[in-house]
Amino acid sequence: MAVKSYIDAVREAMDLALEKDNNVLVFGEDVGKNGGVFRATDGLQAKYGEDRVFNTPLAESGIGGLAIGLTTQDYRPIMEIQFFGFVFEVMDSIAGQMARNRYRFNGTRNMPIVVRSPYGGGTKTPEMHADNLEGMVAQVPGIRVVMPANPADAKGLLLSAIESNDPVVFLENIHLYRSMKGEVPEGYYTTPLDKAAIVHEGTDVSIISYGGGVPVALKAADELNKNGISAEVLDLRTVSPLDIQSIGDTVTKTGRVVVVQEAQRMAGIGASIMSEISERFILSLKAPIGRIAAPDSVYPFGQAENDWMIKSDDVVAKVMEVVNYD
Amino acid sequence: MAVKSYIDAVREAMDLALEKDNNVLVFGEDVGKNGGVFRATDGLQAKYGEDRVFNTPLAESGIGGLAIGLTTQDYRPIMEIQFFGFVFEVMDSIAGQMARNRYRFNGTRNMPIVVRSPYGGGTKTPEMHADNLEGMVAQVPGIRVVMPANPADAKGLLLSAIESNDPVVFLENIHLYRSMKGEVPEGYYTTPLDKAAIVHEGTDVSIISYGGGVPVALKAADELNKNGISAEVLDLRTVSPLDIQSIGDTVTKTGRVVVVQEAQRMAGIGASIMSEISERFILSLKAPIGRIAAPDSVYPFGQAENDWMIKSDDVVAKVMEVVNYD
Amino acid sequence: MRDVVVANKEILDFDNQIQIQDDVFPILHILDSDGEIVDNESLKRAQLTEEDFITIIKRMLLSRQLDIRSTKLAKQGRFGFFAPTAGQEASQMASSYAFKDDDWLMPGYRDIPQIVVKGWPIWKAILWSRGHALGNVFTTEEGKPVNSWMPQIIIGAQYVEAAGIALGMKKRQKDAVAYAYTGEGGSSQGDFYEGVNFAGAYKANAVFFIQNNGFAISTPRAMQTAASHLAAKGWAAGVPSIVVDGNDPIAVYLASKEARAWATSGKGPVLIETLTNRLEAHSTAGDDPLRYRTQADIDAAWKKEPLIRMRQYMTSQGIWDEDKETAYITEVNALIDDQIKIADKVSKQKISDFIKNTLEVPSYAMVEQITKFESEGK
Amino acid sequence: MRDVVVANKEILDFDNQIQIQDDVFPILHILDSDGEIVDNESLKRAQLTEEDFITIIKRMLLSRQLDIRSTKLAKQGRFGFFAPTAGQEASQMASSYAFKDDDWLMPGYRDIPQIVVKGWPIWKAILWSRGHALGNVFTTEEGKPVNSWMPQIIIGAQYVEAAGIALGMKKRQKDAVAYAYTGEGGSSQGDFYEGVNFAGAYKANAVFFIQNNGFAISTPRAMQTAASHLAAKGWAAGVPSIVVDGNDPIAVYLASKEARAWATSGKGPVLIETLTNRLEAHSTAGDDPLRYRTQADIDAAWKKEPLIRMRQYMTSQGIWDEDKETAYITEVNALIDDQIKIADKVSKQKISDFIKNTLEVPSYAMVEQITKFESEGK
């Protein structure tokens, strides 16, 4: 298997989907000639033509409307929101419209739309470019929110998202785009949606995380290993809906949990995970649930971003607290 | 004390604020001559003039921008979003702009904006008119979300919201507007933000709820009383930020918790409450946390809305489960 | 850069510049309020046969009867949410008559009649009004698809979505258009603007209608914008945009027909502003027009309503009379009675069905919920 | 309803109707690219003194030097996010020269120079570019408030907010305006439209600029809209809207000055489209213009840039020369060096300060967090 970067895996998935299915379209601001501001769509317009890979005027709600309308003509739109901080401009298309249309039409219409968008901190972007807003969209019934944490998943989950007949918000971690490389299987394959993955086996404690939190959790797990603590890391992959089964499995296995997210404490998916555990698996717990999240400030500007972001040391410390509890 | 309806209390608060402070403005779609579609602003334009109480063109993002801009001219805007389901049109003004401006300007600018909006089911409105979307805005740092559950609080909390130098999303329950009456103190008074209230004392179990869930919880508490179970009902009042102190107090007092919300399980504030308890007060728990919430479908259309909504019987049953646990 | 053909001082004459709007947007007008044709050439251009005239007036009458009955039934609680259409029959029925089965309709909440004449059974419209999702299965009685979205509640959203349909049709090289309706209030929304602008930029197959009926709930037209003509807003996106006497069925039809022809020719969308009147309340949900509008204003508007002139003109041409009208109204009323009965028989929706319609593949928690509700028969 | 003065068939001539845009929006143009005045009357009307000319060219040079230095420093990592301004000096500096201290500036991310000339110290602009919130305290070195918002990242948001400021000024009866900038890309946003339309509807004190510099990142102007003139979009909201040669400082200044006068007179907003050019990359964050634009196109644009003609004209008038320019550039460079040093000395932000700036009265959880970070000195 070839080692590829996260962004190359994303591009490859779109390439394969465009090749396989003529109904797949890719559009958004600057996705054409320029190949997107991160080059995630680099070369796709040259390969598949302007009819299938095209720029839009600068208006996110227009892009969302385009996607919804195109489904009536049997297209499968992959729309890009240039940065997920701009999702506020297209909230109605996502949360008010596409998420509700299967329901609205009593199950007679599919909404096979993928909303691709980069998110996440650590690269000193200007404000509104790095926010973790997954928790907001995860509250919307009728839509999936998928956040791959490695290149193989990025490709396989994106292909699954494109095949899905329901809308998927597909969030790509900016920091991981180029910093994260990994083995990526060749050719067309899909990785199942709604299924978490154990990315590090362990027995003493469960670290549950997703997206940009996963590499932090993995680093902590390695560190903990050196201290003789065996941490299991569960990567949610799909953050809405939650894979409650897998969460239950690891919690009942270890009895101790630390939830790790890049989002602020008051945002993100952490609270949902914790609520499921406290409602369903509380008997298995040997300690309070630990949580590592960013502080409850507005997402900070570039300069102090790295101080603000969660760190594997914090995860290690929290795990020690939870493991040594009682 | 006079007995007043919830909506009369809301109107009275605006009336008093307009009277007290010339910088207070009230605007939105149809708030002028028509007095709002629910008559929440009835008579205010006639009393305070078109300069202070005025209609806007039909565009929510424009309304949000208006509010933000007006703060530079030392106004204290009360903007109305006609129904909270239309919040998606103004998400950037709320979550991208007004919530971030104190932060953005390094603490040098206030954003004394109140976003008033009706929400909640049970009155057979068309779709997009009744949704419980508080959970989405509650994820936004820099903004408060306040949801009064009775007339006295509606008035006192709205006056506090108007006095606040930070933006407040103030959600008014449509069903309670006219169905809920209660004693309302005369004149100008404020009820503190960020403070939950015990609205029914009890010792066996804590029912934690907010907004439209509170009357359901209270009804259940009365029912439970007849069965010899003493339930404490905590009305959060401000749902973001959470009053963790009060939550902790009631949890440690009773050791058993049922969280009640009108929103879908995957939405709302419930998960945040449960996460705080499972992180901070888990030792006090004698049973798993119970949760009553609507199912994870799109908010339903009128016809079957009442079947879909949470019921006090469900709360009673869940409380019995939690109380009888172990 | 083009040559300076206009003197700079004229450019800086701001007052004059906005006044030009009246010259750019004269009003298309063929049949006047007394039922007289003011422009025979345009009448000819419309190429309406006797049969067409009869179909159009019947649709207008159908719409009016639906309005009368729905309003009444809504007061008795037998109809759900309803937004009255009286006064807008030319704007709704003569415009939609210019479109074909393959065209896609993007209606607002007030555009029920257009969906009905496209083949949506009235009993489904009734179910929709009651908030029953079976109404939203857009097929004819025979099961043929009806190319219509469900009536859009979020004002403006139908415009951006129409742009998507229109672009898709262009890509598929279809001889079809998306046609979308909003009100003059709706024309203030960002989505209205983005929709027209996107369709224009892609030269997509769309026809946009602004039904300027004078009010957005209680807010008068003048409050929405300083523009003297809302059509200017389409034109500003490089989209041909015209103002039509919206109470004149012939003018509305002709404009719509020509717009459709243009939009299918690859030249891009067209926008039509119909000047009309909302004669009744905003909706059946407690609106009282006299809070914000005088009775005199309403009375005056009733005098210009489109059925009067259409009836008068067709009578003068010997193709319509009172008997025909009475017979048709009786027929329509019987139909509506029938359709209400069908709607009443449809069983109430189940919560489990709601959950099943949320995602094609339900989540873990949803499966639990479906099981629970099904076990309770809900 | 107005009389039918235009024949219906002309109304239905869609092709012609959109072509009228060229007639409605001639281009205001006073100083040509060779430094010659093409309209002396307008020059007079601008009432620019020698001193004004010198201030304007100095501001343009300041802006150019800031651009050159920032781009260089950004490459070395000493400057944060920067959006180059070369080519837009007339559009930015001659326009803003028409406004006063009391006016409120609503800038986009590329409009740093306008804030600087309003009194924002360059060291703060540098801090802003680095993502340091101390840059966002909008006061002069002497502590006087600078009426500017921080550069808006969300394209379009500054327009709706400007409408609010403008309405507030009207309510307070101030002799002041809000003036907002966006790009031609930004003019596709719903917020752009809602902002202009609201300001128009309220006849509020606003002046809106669309700096049409040809590109939105990689997307060419033609892709944004089918309109032949973006100014049409303001006009469509009933707002006087003109197109100006955006490389002509005199035309830009005159238009801005007259627009401000109109907007403070109670007549409502004005919109100005400046036709200009982005001569460099979109930003310092990895954009490569040659991916979507030819070198020839860039070279041609450089020939029309505004400093050439301003320098030429002022030299011909004997009020500027090479020595003066060299001296001023030296002065500016020294200033910039100085300001960087000041910026470098500002200590890094603390997380606890971030949290403290989120709500005036922090929440329970925030108090815990502040305590924790403070205990760690962060």
Ligand SMILES: Cc1ncc(C[n+]2csc(CCOP(=O)(O)OP(=O)(O)O)c2C)c(N)n1
């Ligand atoms: C986004 C949004 N904002 C507000 C409303 C509430 N609302 C429903 S109808 C209406 C007025 C619409 O006026 P107009 O567009 O002129 O259409 P008309 O009702 O006259 O047909 C308003 C404000 C809504 N449905 N959607």
Ligand SMILES: Cc1ncc(C[n+]2csc(CCOP(=O)(O)OP(=O)(O)O)c2C)c(N)n1
């Ligand atoms: C709402 C929003 N969408 C997208 C972007 C990303 N973005 C930043 S600059 C830009 C292009 C802007 O072009 P234009 O308005 O012409 O201004 P210019 O950069 O040319 O000055 C885009 C798409 C953004 N900042 N905000």
Ligand SMILES: [Mg+2]
């Ligand atoms: Mg209307």
Ligand SMILES: [Mg+2]
């Ligand atoms: Mg540009």
